[in-house]
Amino acid sequence: MTVFPSQTDNIAYARSLIRTIADYPQPGVSFRDITPLLADGRAMHAVAHELLVQAQGDFDVVAGIEARGFIFAGAVATLARTGMIPIRKAGKLPKPAHRVTYTKEYGEDHLEVSPDLKPGMRVLLIDDILATGGSLKAGAHLITAAGAEVTQIGVVLELEGLGGRLVMPQTRALLSM
Ligand SMILES: O=P(O)(O)OC[C@H]1O[C@H](OP(=O)(O)OP(=O)(O)O)[C@H](O)[C@@H]1O
Ligand SMILES: Nc1ncnc2[nH]cnc12
Numbered sequence: 001m002t003v004f005p006s007q008t009d010n011i012a013y014a015r016s017l018i019r020t021i022a023d024y025p026q027p028g029v030s031f032r033d034i035t036p037l038l039a040d041g042r043a044m045h046a047v048a049h050e051l052l053v054q055a056q057g058d059f060d061v062v063a064g065i066e067a068r069g070f071i072f073a074g075a076v077a078t079l080a081r082t083g084m085i086p087i088r089k090a091g092k093l094p095k096p097a098h099r100v101t102y103t104k105e106y107g108e109d110h111l112e113v114s115p116d117l118k119p120g121m122r123v124l125l126i127d128d129i130l131a132t133g134g135s136l137k138a139g140a141h142l143i144t145a146a147g148a149e150v151t152q153i154g155v156v157l158e159l160e161g162l163g164g165r166l167v168m169p170q171t172r173a174l175l176s177m
Pocket of ligand 1: 065066067068069103104105106109127128129130131132133134135136164
């Protein structure tokens, strides 16, 4: 008899693939590199599936934060058969409707959203990592500014001790370290 790994095993396997790099991109930062997870089909499918399951169908479009958030938001939107709204770094969208400036673990940045995010849309906001919470807070701000509603927030990995949980307490994280 073939025994398939459980979803719990698959998520633990995905966690085991995350690589830690000291002092990148700045001294003092412990960088959690998800690229080995991205390269693995079992891990990617399990993570995308779990992000979808934990959102409980409570959305009609998925938004992702550039750049790593796009990868998971696109995968979840495909599984859910919804559209995907890219929340982009400044200067990338030809017709941004809204813009916000924010701070994150290692610097300041700007995010923009296009007019394709319509008032009344119910949005699942996805990113790869919750660190200080600056990126997700800025993304949620843009969604609200567009007249849409953030109904669920999902990340693959929460970094403990950086304050993100206090800033974005409603975030559902698959993993923490
Ligand atoms: O909670 P925070 O402190 O905001 O940190 C989390 C954010 O930082 C990283 O993005 P980054 O802006 O480095 O961009 P990238 O995805 O393009 O690498 C990560 O992908 C999250 O979006
Ligand atoms: N420590 C970290 N590792 C990977 N991505 C991050 N994004 C913000 N902080 C990060």
